[in-house]
Amino acid sequence: MTTEIKAPVFPESVAEGSVATWHKKPGEAVSRDELLVDIETDKVVLEVVAPADGVIEKILKEEGDTVLSGEIIGQFKEGAKGAAAPAEKAKSEAPAAKAMVEEAPAAAKSGDVVLSPAARRLAEENSLDVSRIEASGKDGRVTKEDVLAFMKDQSPAVEGKPAPAAESNMPRLDLPGQGREEKRVPMTRxxxxxxxxxxxxxxxxxxxxxxxxxxxxxxxxxxxxxxxxxxxxxxxxxxxxxxxxxxxxxxxxxxxxxxxxxxxxxxxxxxxxxxxxxxxxxxxxxxxxxxxxxxxxxxxxxxxxxxxxxxxxxxxxxxxxxxxxxxxxxxxxxxxxxxxxxxxxxxxxxxxxxxxxxxxxxxxxxxxxxxxxxxxxxxxxxxxxxxxxxxxxxxxxxxxxxxxxxxxxxx
Missing domain, CATH: 3.30.559.10 (Chloramphenicol acetyltransferase-like domain)
Structure with missing residues (x-):
């Protein structure tokens, strides 16, 4: 069964919003209530979650596109199995994966850190090095609570004293120090x-x-x-x-x-x-x-x-x-x-x-x-x-x- 993914209904004081981040790709399996997309307005960021287990069939509004209240931004298929997580495929690939780990242990150890959607968003907003965050979730997943605990450990211990010089909210440019390169980043809504x-x-x-x-x-x-x-x-x-x-x-x-x-x-x-x-x-x-x-x-x-x-x-x-x-x-x-x-x-x-x-x-x-x-x-x-x-x-x-x-x- 195919359903429509709609932008949230905005309050009267909000005329429109824009698609900030799609957290899932077409064909990727998602669970019920899992975060699909963030819609940014001029006041808050609103979340759209999956209505049931299934996959995203089609994305109609890309990141950065303007959306109106209740506008259709994608299509969702309930009950479908995505390319990323069918159980049968995981079982069939398990022996091969095991062999790859035995042949290349270094590659396995250097894999990407797995974060929950909420943890990833929180880490990105605060420019955190996720490799330093200790994971407590299932299968080594970093949860939102792990990120909050890491931020608390990094915060000043004495209330009333100024915090150490914090990183700017502006995005990292990651440019060489010798040149005169520039990077243009659009303002968020x-x-x-x-x-x-x-x-x-x-x-x-x-x-x-x-x-x-x-x-x-x-x-x-x-x-x-x-x-x-x-x-x-x-x-x-x-x-x-x-x-x-x-x-x-x-x-x-x-x-x-x-x-x-x-x-x-x-x-x-x-x-x-x-x-x-x-x-x-x-x-x-x-x-x-x-x-x-x-x-x-x-x-x-x-x-x-x-x-x-x-x-x-x-x-x-x-x-x-x-x-x-x-x-x-x-x-x-x-x-x-x-x-x-x-x-x-x-x-x-x-x-x-x-x-x-x-x-x-x-x-x-x-x-x-x-x-x-x-x-x-x-x-x-x-x-x-x-x-x-x-x-x-x-x-x-x-x-x-x-x-x-x-x-x-x-x-």
Whole structure:
């Protein structure tokens, strides 16, 4: 029985997508729910899986082709045995394969690493050397969990300190060092959308940035005192982001204009706080949104951010995860940034930039004291927010972080 392979039904905000990667070739056997093709939109990557056991008969849309919502991109035949995996053929070829291994053991040892589709995609997005990943799957297959464990081992052990210089998200060129060769690589749909939105934000808003600095010692002391008990009770580590989100929400309630947006000639004031947290992935910057943060506990915030991070690495974020938002927080400090001017995330009117924690000599009561300091930046749309409000908003965040008890006491 032949069925049609269709592109997923896109949300109303997505007009079209493009075929990113076909993971199977025509005639290749696939199992039910095995990944067939990735469809990339300007917001997320959507997966199309096999409806049953069978083979791909025909591919109608090649990689890079534009597809519409629900458009037919290929044909699938259920129950058919592909050229790659019939059991009878495997049995008949087993003696010959055994003889080849005995005659050429070196060739057998140097064969390609076998990865599951999800593991291969994750490794490609993060430019990982798959030969260094220890396999735990059946028949020596590298699973997605193996890749995640390898990435965790490579990540910095101490939270709050910048990660080592990471490889760029740009593709490897693999060009000789002596020549003047060039390689032209088209932008992905997601990166092109990011580029367009960033340019629009700077062209359409009267963007201005104000800076301040915060003494992180009170938060770090509180975290050091309670992090073990916090993790034991809630099953999640106490990070810095939760404190910043809670402080930002309290400041947003005091300065509603910072939580507003502009729609034509109207100013829309939101009676809720949905905070987007910028996450860097191999495909580009994405901003999943925490909903109704005012009703969330510190543990809820940390758990949700952790879930978003895992989904972003695996390419599992949905459009619903990234839709909306009234305010955004971007943390360039994890990459070592000391200071930056973040760009607005339209139609929002403000964005908070966190940076690297660095010890600096500070004057305290006439004495020089070395303290862990962080520069904070708030970029805002001057059409909606006056300078006075923006500065007071940032000072409020600073005061709340330097005395975390004020968040609980609402003072």
């Amino acid at each position: 997601l990166r092109a959308s990011i580029a367009r939105r960033l340019v629009e934000a700077q062209q359409n808003a009267a963007m201005l940035t104000t800076f301040n600095e915060v003494n992180m010692k009170p938060v770090m002391d509180l975290r050091k005192q309670y992090k073990d008990a916090f993790e034991k009770k809630h099953g999640v580590k106490m990070g810095f982001m939760g404190f910043f989100v809670k402080a930002a929400v309290e400041a947003l309630k005091r300065f509603p204009a910072v939580n507003a947006s502009i729609d034509g000639n109207d100013m829309v004031y939101h009676g809720y706080q949905d905070v987007g947290v910028a996450v860097s992935t191999g495909r580009g910057l994405v901003v999943p949104v925490l909903r109704d943060v005012d009703a969330m506990s510190l543990a809820d915030i940390e758990k949700t951010i952790g879930d978003f991070g895992a989904k972003a690495r695996d390419g599992k974020l949905s459009i619903e995860d990234m839709t909306g938002g009234t305010f955004t927080i971007s943390n360039g400090g994890v990459f070592g940034s000391l200071m930056s001017t973040p760009i607005l995330n339209p139609p929002q009117t403000a964005i908070l930039g966190m940076h690297k924690i660095q010890e600096r000599p500070m004057a305290v009561n006439g004495q020089v004291v070395v303290l862990p300091m962080m520069y904070l930046a708030v970029s805002y749309d001057h059409r909606m927010i006056d300078g006075k409000e923006a500065v007071q908003f940032l000072v409020t965040i600073k005061e709340l972080l330097e005395d975390p008890a004020r968040i609980l006491l609402d003072v």
